[in-house]
Amino acid sequence: MTVRFGVIGTGAIGTEHIRRVEHRLSGGKVVAVTDISLEAARRCIDTLRLDAQLYESEDELFQDPSIDAVIIASSGPAHEGSVLKAIGAGKYVFVEKPLATTTDGCVRIVQAEARTGRRLVQVGFMRRYDPGYRALKSEIQSGRYGAPLMVRCVHRNAYVDERYTTEMAVLDTLIHEIDIVRWLMEDEFDSVQVLYPKSTRHAHARLKDPQIFNFFMQSGVVVMAEVFVNCQYGYDIQCDVVCEDGVISITSPQFLDILHAGLRSHPLMQDWKLRFADAYDAELQDFIDHVECGDGPRGPSSVDGYIATLVGDACVSAQTSKGWVKIPQIRDPNLGGF
Numbered sequence: 001m002t003v004r005f006g007v008i009g010t011g012a013i014g015t016e017h018i019r020r021v022e023h024r025l026s027g028g029k030v031v032a033v034t035d036i037s038l039e040a041a042r043r044c045i046d047t048l049r050l051d052a053q054l055y056e057s058e059d060e061l062f063q064d065p066s067i068d069a070v071i072i073a074s075s076g077p078a079h080e081g082s083v084l085k086a087i088g089a090g091k092y093v094f095v096e097k098p099l100a101t102t103t104d105g106c107v108r109i110v111q112a113e114a115r116t117g118r119r120l121v122q123v124g125f126m127r128r129y130d131p132g133y134r135a136l137k138s139e140i141q142s143g144r145y146g147a148p149l150m151v152r153c154v155h156r157n158a159y160v161d162e163r164y165t166t167e168m169a170v171l172d173t174l175i176h177e178i179d180i181v182r183w184l185m186e187d188e189f190d191s192v193q194v195l196y197p198k199s200t201r202h203a204h205a206r207l208k209d210p211q212i213f214n215f216f217m218q219s220g221v222v223v224m225a226e227v228f229v230n231c232q233y234g235y236d237i238q239c240d241v242v243c244e245d246g247v248i249s250i251t252s253p254q255f256l257d258i259l260h261a262g263l264r265s266h267p268l269m270q271d272w273k274l275r276f277a278d279a280y281d282a283e284l285q286d287f288i289d290h291v292e293c294g295d296g297p298r299g300p301s302s303v304d305g306y307i308a309t310l311v312g313d314a315c316v317s318a319q320t321s322k323g324w325v326k327i328p329q330i331r332d333p334n335l336g337g338f
């Protein structure tokens with residue numbers, strides 16, 4: 001069976017996902033698209049020469065019985081409504097992070113999915129599919145380096161535009177670290193504190209940049225995560241796990257080593273598209289494969305999406321309070337065993 005996709009949101013990552021379903025992955029086809037900007041949807045169809053229906057609204061798209069699954073790649077605040085409608089229409093859902101921008105919204109999604117008695121939803125936490133993070137997890141689990149004590153994460157973007165605010169650093173950017181640390185360490189977050197170093201002159205009026213998020217995990221491990229979204233020089237993702245008997249670090253994939261004019265240099269990637277290209281391919285192929293064989297998705301679940309937003313909400317509170325903020329216990333939102 002070919003998994004027939006409808007895509008909601010044909011901006012940067014929506015277009016990338018369509019391109020990969022059409023040209024790089026197997027078993028999927030994009031048969032319909034929509035976007036709140038019909039102009040953007042039309043442009044996507046033309047640029048990628050898609051043989052796909054353009055729907056004027058997501059409601060029309062959800063009513064198309066030939067669509068098996070949807071990719072939701074609209075802006076974060078629109079996710080909850082679209083995911084709930086997709087579940088109501090019985091479609092499988094691949095939704096970009098965040099699952100929803102409020103904890104309550106995530107709970108509504110988890111509960112709606114649980115009521116169907118099937119797994120329908122996968123969240124786009126692609127780092128779980130990145131070869132570097134997978135190798136790091138298997139080294140941690142080997143036990144060769146003793147118990148992990150501290151994790152240092154760095155998440156730097158070259159620049160962001162003026163729509164990006166201090167608060168967005170959490171659900172837009174840090175949320176990747178929140179999810180990947182839970183997955184790597186098999187541990188939950190306990191408390192968070194935010195520090196603001198001197199702000200860069202490249203930050204806009206509504207953005208403090210960089211920001212440091214310090215966490216205690218429930219096991220006592222400390223996580224220090226830097227978010228710096230106007231670093232100017234490129235896309236830079238780092239993660240070091242300091243253990244009792246050694247340190248394990250992810251190295252950025254580098255494709256070139258240039259010797260020129262008395263210097264040795266490695267050109268840096270400029271954004272997420274190239275850095276995580278293999279991971280995006282792998283997460284969507286995994287989604288297609290499990291939908292195709294009727295199991296439903298097996299990747300990051302709606303509960304993972306819920307926990308990431310729950311931790312994110314505590315981080316947003318910590319941004320405006322001076323001390324440590326306790327992360328609420330994970331509510332049992334009627335998880336139904338997923």
Ligand SMILES: NC(=O)c1ccc[n+]([C@@H]2O[C@H](COP(=O)([O-])OP(=O)(O)OC[C@H]3O[C@@H](n4cnc5c(N)ncnc54)[C@H](O)[C@@H]3O)[C@@H](O)[C@H]2O)c1
Nearest residue numbers: 009010011012013035036037040073074075076078096097
């Ligand atoms: N996993 C990753 O690494 C990664 C990378 C980039 C973006 N993202 C996530 O993907 C989502 C989209 O990000 P982007 O960079 O492509 O943004 P974008 O602004 O380039 O595209 C978003 C698109 O959604 C459309 N849209 C907004 N509201 C809509 C609605 N209610 N219905 C239909 N369409 C709507 C916009 O018109 C726009 O075309 C965000 O949630 C973002 O966090 C994830």
Ligand SMILES: O[C@H]1[C@H](O)[C@@H](O)[C@H](O)[C@@H](O)[C@H]1O
Nearest residue numbers: 155156157172173176229272
């Ligand atoms: O939506 C993007 C995406 O999630 C990237 O992976 C992250 O580095 C950016 O900060 C964020 O704005």
